[in-house]
Amino acid sequence: MEKLSDFPALQSAITSALVSTTRSASQLANEDLPFHRSLDSTLATSLDRQNARLLTLAERLLGTATAHTETVRPPPRLRDIEAVDGNWRAVVDVVDSLLERADTALDEFTGAVRRLSPGARETGTPERVQQTARPSRIAASLRSRDIEKPQLRFEHVPTNDEAGAFVPLLQSRPHALVAGQDSKGGHPYQAEIEQYTYPASVYTYAEPIPYHPFESTTATFVDTEESMYEMLEELKQATEIAIDLEHHDQRSYIGIVSLMQISTRDKDWIVDTLKPWRRKLQCLNEVFANPNTVKVLHGAFMDVMWLQRDLGLYLVGLFDTHYAARALGYPGGSYAYLLKRFANVDAQKQYQLADWRIRPLPQELLDYARSDTHYLLYIFDNMRNELITKSNLEKPDNEGDKIWDVLVKSSETALQQYAHPVYDTEFGQGPMGWYKLLARTPALLTKEQFSVFRAVHRWRDEVAREQDDSVHYIMPNHQIFSLAKAIPTKKADLLGIAQPASQTVRLRADELVSIIIKAKDDGVDGPEMLEVMSKIEPQFPRKPAAKEEAASHSVAAFVPQASSAAVNGNPTVTSSLPLRSMTSAFWGSAFGSSAHQDRPVSTLNDVSLTVPLPPLTAEVFADPAEMTSTPVKEVEPSSPIPTPASAEEQAPEDDVFVLKQLGKKRKRTEPIDGMAAQSDEVAIPDEESERLREKAERKKAKKEAKRAANAAATNGTNEDAAAGVGEEDEQPFDYASAPSILNPPRVSKEALKARRKKEVNPYAKSMDAPKGLPRAQKERAGRSMTYKS
Known part of the structure; x- marks a missing residue:
């Protein structure tokens, strides 16, 4: 295209073709192709042929798209349908690359971005930000690339x-x-x-x-x-x-x-x-x-x-x-x-x-x-x-x-000042030291493992300084622990443990194996891990000799001291590190493993605190609401009073108690020191009891009157009904004189209306049941309100 005016027509034609292709592909995807394959074998053969042709075209297009780009890996190979699923991420990357290149080309074509000539790149213009060409892969900028240092x-x-x-x-x-x-x-x-x-x-x-x-x-x-x-x-x-x-x-x-x-x-x-x-x-x-x-x-x-x-x-x-x-x-x-x-x-x-x-x-x-x-x-x-x-x-x-x-x-x-990172082999202090790595990991290493750990850590630091690379680029931290625990003595074993191994580790594997072997031999007579840690952190003892030594630790022992100073470039280790401790001054041993079971567990009497604890009396654990609502007057008896047995001791195992009946008061026993003897008694106010009693009497009289009226309507000469006999004196049902259910007698409309008027709704008084306990009643301390203790 030589003229800018021709671009809209080209864009419209490309968009129309893409829309048509996408629409056809979507329609094919919605069809039940496996079903049609089973009906016609010739259709299945034709579909397989077209699939192979389309996969070949797609693979050639991907190869062409990545031929002149910065993509390192080869284009994805699409041999079958499964290969498409396995290489889908690579296909998406290529498509993204094409879209970004098209975007850059369109910007240059429309004049939004002007391509720099080689001379302009050398002289450098002030508007370089707009003119800088973008790489083909934005995702490549998100990860470390292998470029010249x-x-x-x-x-x-x-x-x-x-x-x-x-x-x-x-x-x-x-x-x-x-x-x-x-x-x-x-x-x-x-x-x-x-x-x-x-x-x-x-x-x-x-x-x-x-x-x-x-x-x-x-x-x-x-x-x-x-x-x-x-x-x-x-x-x-x-x-x-x-x-x-x-x-x-x-x-x-x-x-x-x-x-x-x-x-x-x-x-x-x-x-x-x-x-x-x-x-x-x-x-x-x-x-x-x-x-x-x-x-x-x-x-x-x-x-x-x-x-x-x-x-x-x-x-x-x-x-x-x-x-x-x-x-x-x-x-x-x-x-x-x-x-x-x-x-x-x-x-x-x-x-x-x-x-x-x-x-x-x-x-x-x-x-x-x-x-x-x-x-x-x-x-x-x-x-x-x-x-x-x-x-x-x-x-x-x-x-x-x-x-x-x-x-x-x-x-x-x-006012902060930069300081050179100095490596401390013995105590692992400093930003590049091994101590922080070991202190943050709950690992207990043997003499040989501890020696190998320090040797591998130092080797990594030396190689990183030599190659001017990050220590994590040479070897991650977890691989140092793995090598220290396994102590490989062969190159194959080392490469099998340090996975994934960096290029430096693979090239210098023999050197690292020799260092591990030497460190293992030196570790036989070397120091224990806890011994070295105790020199760095003097507030936790290696092996307390007596109970008094463990009890001597107090809160003041954990106050940080002066920081370590550097003398002649070498750090001097002092007691400045507020690091982890193997024991706690308040709770005793901080570890529950077998490696620390020989340490004495400090008790509450052994604690030396700067702030004294309050006296642990019964009032500390009492319910505040209960103490304020039911105060008890303290009475000092003039003579010793025998202590009564507890509630559990007095009551048998299957002790059953009954809630207080409605409308009646429970019998109380004589109070002891102003408190009721029955701790499980539920008290009901007198006004409520009187109201419930009157309501029950009115309900009983109403039922008796209704019962008498019904009896008089069915049997006018029934003397028992006139005398108000209760429900328990009902007459037995006469099945011989009862009307037939299959052939009921015909009833006139007037009699039916009269019967309906006399019928009683059985659910009309369903809500007249006795009410439960009022809201004012609360459960007291002691037994809960159940039917069994």
Whole structure:
């Protein structure tokens, strides 16, 4: 197509053909083909031939669609109907790839997206975000890909073996209070952050400045030094900026900052931090350390570390919206929650774990990265106003100032310092150590297993540092436990246990087997696991010698001590770790396994608490309602009174008691100390009893009158009826004189009407039964109101 006007006609023809094909396929699917196959064998043969032809065409189409794409795996093979079900996911992936490529081609054809020439890619234009070509597979951006490590091209390639204190990367310190001060001994901007005073705008209630519509704006992609300096000049004019980072830690030992997003009120930037000259970005300290510019981040604890480690950037005047959400008591503290609350935007969190090293980045990842800062300043405005509204500035010492709390915690976050991860073989301390992994898992290893566990863990750390990969990329944690418990001594056994085995484990399996064998031999005379753990955590004893030693533990023993310090790069282990204990100071042994049965179980008398327990008397377990409703007067007898037997001892096993009859009072015995002797008696008020008695008498008289009237109507000479004989004196039925049921006598209409008038409705008085107990009666303590005790 040479003319744009011809495109609608082509689109209409393609859509019509697709609709017709889809409609025919749906009609065939609705037919009962197996039934028609059974009626006509020639039809079955024709259907099989057409199925084979369609499968062959579909397989050729899939092969053509994946011929010139980045799809790694071969196209799915469709040999039969079962192969379609087995390869359905692969077919869907190919179709998705075709749709995305068509979408990209249509955008380029209509002019919505302009394809970059090779020269434009090298020079770098400010509108790179719109012009970046998307990859054929968006799903590939969600997982780690096998691409060349960008850190190998850095001007300062990481070595991962630094053991001393971290030396800041700063070449200069803009906005320093003391010029020329040596910053190698600590935080380069510690004095500036501690003495910093936030601008008055942070305490000023103002109408939130709305953000620009996301769809109508673009971001500037910064991947050259020239564009970096252009961005810096524009950032110097802003009073508030929003910052966020995208980090990758799968194919790097310490991780690398892959992307940095910066937004002002009017513009967004996306900075490529994987360039070889990445350390030149520390020129941004002219803005990041400027006290006149407020830096807004969300959850900035790790971002502060990563900025120091990779780019030499420091934040003076940090405002963390995560602490603001906590101060305001929001039900959620994530950025996705704030985005939905204030901007009504759903965060696309499926891209959060994407491989941010991919270049060029797909448009979906660029939009996701830009959204992390595009709305952040508007969210900051709303949260600042809410903090001001809910603050009480009249209280002394900033007690009711919520903004003050947020700013103090934000400053503490900005003062964090990065430290090199030093591996501690003996005690496993530090972020890369083995102790946290073992302390969180309820595993009790033997000497040999414990030795193998530490040896394999150290081998994984050394290989990860050497290859500059994550330790989890080399070997997951659960495989270390599996190897320690099985202790394989052959390569085949090791590969069978470490499943799925990474490429590093497969290539260095012989090396790992030799380490396991050596660790097993060293473990025969090595330390016990509990012995080493007791050195790290002195508050739980290895083997208490006496009952007094177990009772000596108190609540004060669990107060954390000073943290471990690093001397000459090596951590010094102290009693600073509030880690798990094998025994509890209040409940005794914390484990029920046989491995800890030899530990003495502490009793309540052995507990030494800082807060004394109240006396455990009977009143503690009594019902509060009962105690308030039935107070008992305390009487001190002058002479000893024999204690009566309990209710269970007095009553026989099959003791049966009867509820109190209606209309009559139960006989009481003499009270003892003001209490009734019959604890199961149900008392009924006198007024209620009198009312029920009168009602029963009226009902009895009414029945007798009705009975006499009926008897007089049937037998006028019946003397018993006239005398009011009861129902129990009824005359026997005379079957001989009874009328025939098959041939009943004819009755006139007048007699029938008279009979109906005399008939009595048997259900008319069904609701006149005696009522149950009134609501005022409640079950008392003791026996329940049943017929058996």
